[in-house]
Amino acid sequence: MTKELGKGTVLCDVDARGVVTVTLNRPQVNNAYNGDMIEGLHEALDLLGPKPDARVVVIKGNGRHFQAGADLAWISSVSHTSPAENERVSRLTAEAVRRLDIVPIPTVALIHGGCFGGGTGIASVCDIVVAADNAVFAITEARWGLIAGIILPQLCQAMGVRNVRRYALSSERFGPDVALRIGFAHEVCKLEELEATGARIVDALLMNAPGAVSATKMRTMEVAGSFLDDALFDDLIKQHSDMRQQSEAAEGTASFIEKRLPKWYPGQ
Numbered sequence: 001m002t003k004e005l006g007k008g009t010v011l012c013d014v015d016a017r018g019v020v021t022v023t024l025n026r027p028q029v030n031n032a033y034n035g036d037m038i039e040g041l042h043e044a045l046d047l048l049g050p051k052p053d054a055r056v057v058v059i060k061g062n063g064r065h066f067q068a069g070a071d072l073a074w075i076s077s078v079s080h081t082s083p084a085e086n087e088r089v090s091r092l093t094a095e096a097v098r099r100l101d102i103v104p105i106p107t108v109a110l111i112h113g114g115c116f117g118g119g120t121g122i123a124s125v126c127d128i129v130v131a132a133d134n135a136v137f138a139i140t141e142a143r144w145g146l147i148a149g150i151i152l153p154q155l156c157q158a159m160g161v162r163n164v165r166r167y168a169l170s171s172e173r174f175g176p177d178v179a180l181r182i183g184f185a186h187e188v189c190k191l192e193e194l195e196a197t198g199a200r201i202v203d204a205l206l207m208n209a210p211g212a213v214s215a216t217k218m219r220t221m222e223v224a225g226s227f228l229d230d231a232l233f234d235d236l237i238k239q240h241s242d243m244r245q246q247s248e249a250a251e252g253t254a255s256f257i258e259k260r261l262p263k264w265y266p267g268q
Contacts, residue, residue: 006040
């Protein structure tokens with residue numbers, strides 16, 4: 001049975017094999033995340049605790065896009081609240097990504113359409129990423145006067161520092177061919193074959209002993225130094241929160257909402 005989480009912004013289903021499917025469900029805004037969706041992701045991860053038979057998590061998006069980053073209208077509203085509330089929101093967002101990163105079972109992301117901002121953060125912490133041939137990626141935070149700080153460590157792990165330095169600074173979009181070349185995606189397939197490709201990978205994961213798979217994942221992260229230091233994690237949250245309350249963020253989100261170029265762009 002499918003559970004509706006985060007006021008219906010996240011759907012969660014567990015099948016008889018122990019495959020947990022988490023579906024982002026705000027298609028009317030291209031699955032842009034807001035407070036409800038963040039809570040929904042936490043609720044989905046909470047469900048894994050009482051389910052020792054869970055074997056694989058599959059993450060996908062409803063509608064035309066996987067995930068379009070933050071809902072900038074929501075970001076703008078949060079920025080006008082207290083510093084403590086801004087930090088709380090940043091912490092919940094960062095914790096959702098970190099919890100998904102360290103869940104001790106394999107995670108598979110099925111990417112179609114847009115995967116922007118926080119969507120790249122979700123993809124970066126999944127063990128296996130399959131991109132459809134219509135997928136488009138972008139680390140967009142700087143475009144709106146924000147910082148991708150709470151996902152930069154995971155992005156660096158997933159695509160390498162050199163590539164993050166290009167794409168997080170330029171906010172350029174890149175396609176599945178580039179994602180595959182730089183290691184951000186593991187496989188590219190036709191859009192109509194995305195579900196079948198994911199099912200094939202899930203079947204391969206289920207063929208392996210669950211305890212051995214979990215131990216391999218967690219030891220791999222340990223030897224690679226992938227676990228975030230708590231002090232750095234707290235510092236990333238603080239900067240992420242602070243940036244949201246600065247004038248650049250106000251102008252960037254306003255430019256999005258008003259469908260205009262930001263005032264800092266000199267080409268006007």
